[in-house]
Amino acid sequence: MFQCKMCGGSISLKPDSRVATCEYCGSMMTLPRLDTEKRKNLYERADHYLREGEYDKAATLYENILIDDESDAEAYWDLVLCRYGIEYIEDLATGKRVPTCNRTHVTSVFQYRNYQAALRHADLESRAVYEKEAVLIDSIRRKILDISSQEDPYDIFICYKDTDSSGRRTPDSILAQDLYYELKEQGFRVFYSRITLEDKAGTEYEPYIFAALNTAKIMIVLGTRSEYFDAVWVKNEWSRFLNVMQDNPDRTMIPAYRDMNVTDLPEELSHLQALDMGKLGFMKDLIHGIRKLTGVEEERAAKHSTMVIQEGADADSLLERAFLLFEDGEWLRADDLLEKALNMEPHNPRAYIGKVMIEIQVRKEVELLSSSICLSQNKSFKRALRFAEEEDYHLEELYVVYEEYNKEFYQCPQETRERVIYSKAMELQKDQTESDMLWRAYLLFSSISNFTDAQEWADKCKNHKDELDYREQSRLYEEHMNQQNSIGFGEGCSMVIVIILMILGVISMFSQLS
Numbered sequence: 001m002f003q004c005k006m007c008g009g010s011i012s013l014k015p016d017s018r019v020a021t022c023e024y025c026g027s028m029m030t031l032p033r034l035d036t037e038k039r040k041n042l043y044e045r046a047d048h049y050l051r052e053g054e055y056d057k058a059a060t061l062y063e064n065i066l067i068d069d070e071s072d073a074e075a076y077w078d079l080v081l082c083r084y085g086i087e088y089i090e091d092l093a094t095g096k097r098v099p100t101c102n103r104t105h106v107t108s109v110f111q112y113r114n115y116q117a118a119l120r121h122a123d124l125e126s127r128a129v130y131e132k133e134a135v136l137i138d139s140i141r142r143k144i145l146d147i148s149s150q151e152d153p154y155d156i157f158i159c160y161k162d163t164d165s166s167g168r169r170t171p172d173s174i175l176a177q178d179l180y181y182e183l184k185e186q187g188f189r190v191f192y193s194r195i196t197l198e199d200k201a202g203t204e205y206e207p208y209i210f211a212a213l214n215t216a217k218i219m220i221v222l223g224t225r226s227e228y229f230d231a232v233w234v235k236n237e238w239s240r241f242l243n244v245m246q247d248n249p250d251r252t253m254i255p256a257y258r259d260m261n262v263t264d265l266p267e268e269l270s271h272l273q274a275l276d277m278g279k280l281g282f283m284k285d286l287i288h289g290i291r292k293l294t295g296v297e298e299e300r301a302a303k304h305s306t307m308v309i310q311e312g313a314d315a316d317s318l319l320e321r322a323f324l325l326f327e328d329g330e331w332l333r334a335d336d337l338l339e340k341a342l343n344m345e346p347h348n349p350r351a352y353i354g355k356v357m358i359e360i361q362v363r364k365e366v367e368l369l370s371s372s373i374c375l376s377q378n379k380s381f382k383r384a385l386r387f388a389e390e391e392d393y394h395l396e397e398l399y400v401v402y403e404e405y406n407k408e409f410y411q412c413p414q415e416t417r418e419r420v421i422y423s424k425a426m427e428l429q430k431d432q433t434e435s436d437m438l439w440r441a442y443l444l445f446s447s448i449s450n451f452t453d454a455q456e457w458a459d460k461c462k463n464h465k466d467e468l469d470y471r472e473q474s475r476l477y478e479e480h481m482n483q484q485n486s487i488g489f490g491e492g493c494s495m496v497i498v499i500i501l502m503i504l505g506v507i508s509m510f511s512q513l514s
Helices: 037-051 055-068 073-083 113-121 124-148 171-185 206-215 232-247 282-294 315-327 331-344 349-360 365-370 379-390 396-404 414-429 435-447 454-513
Strands: 019-021 028-030 086-090 097-101 156-159 218-223 252-257
Touching: 019 124, 028 073, 028 124, 037 055, 037 073, 055 073, 055 232, 073 086, 073 113, 073 124, 097 124, 113 124, 124 206, 156 171, 156 232, 171 218, 171 282, 171 331, 206 232, 218 232, 218 282, 232 252, 252 282, 315 331, 315 349, 331 349, 349 379, 414 435, 414 454, 435 454
Parallel strands: 156 218, 218 252
Antiparallel strands: 019 028, 086 097
């Protein structure tokens, strides 16, 4: 029994054949000769690493196999797969497994010595499979090179672990984001995958990663845990850059760590000068060093645009400007304004809502509703709620978000969350006599404006709410005027009575005198 290289399924090898077809994914592949227990164990471990994308570990084991047997064609071929980072994914159109290249090289597959060795030692049946796969892999390689050649060069590549095992953003991701905006505003061209690749599908990442790795003068590898530095795709990036550095002495790698010991960095990075992100002046020292290494002049850094805060500006005006910057995605500048507002009003809940928006990168407050994070566990959001209650601060959006979120809700798939929000909004809008209910429904519909006819319902709720508010204001105004008129009439009657009594009193006085 063997495991399929493409899907991991079990396959059986026919006698006297080194080629098999997987009954699960339909892929044809060559298989190794497992004539000893040692060879079997090495192949099992190496194939596991290969499927997991740990190409360096897999390559080391395939090299060990070749030490014992230099004629093993399959080990040579597997080294080809490791060199080009080949991963087999399912083609949604055909259902078949097709290769993607995660480690592009300028050198053609056909010129790679291990590919040529695989052909020399393979039987006719296996050789045909190798040649067919090599043509496909090299066509992917050329396509990646064509796309990457159109990319502008980068100054800096930020390497980090974006999500943890639960799919949530890591602290490293937040630190990398802050670093990205700071470096970008200083005039550097920065590769930061969360933003640089946000409009690309996962299978389309490699051309842009390849372009960035081969043009960036500096790579900053940052992390808060040793295991994050060794994560598969993080290591894939920094190990590739180390290879680039061997042929390009002008390239530099800077490990940056926080909340951990420098001795916990991977051994491969131990010879590099590392920086502690938790130390005072880290950013200033980093930027100064980068300018020296990249040769970026001060004039270019002068493009850094700062907002001049006028003296006497109050917290509300700072917040207003910050929320306008959210719409343009100017997170760093907006955060600076939020900090200034909090210096003036430390208990301002809206400032903390702004902090939440920066953390999860949403441009409008209502978009918090369709976010995939659990807001009730967010520190800034907790403070916003606490201070909103303490300061009697009126934020309809805040309370709607709070009511709609809990752990079960935020863990739902996106479509399920939208359906839940839509259903809740439909329930709220049924009460056509309550302006507050219509306003809450409007906010919910607005947060999922792209879901079915949500935007249409949002407009209806807003219009109906405005109509109810207008009627209520008209009613209150009419009552006020009636009350004023009633008071005026009463005062007039009282004056007439007083005058009549005075006249009667005068008449009575004259009567007594006479």
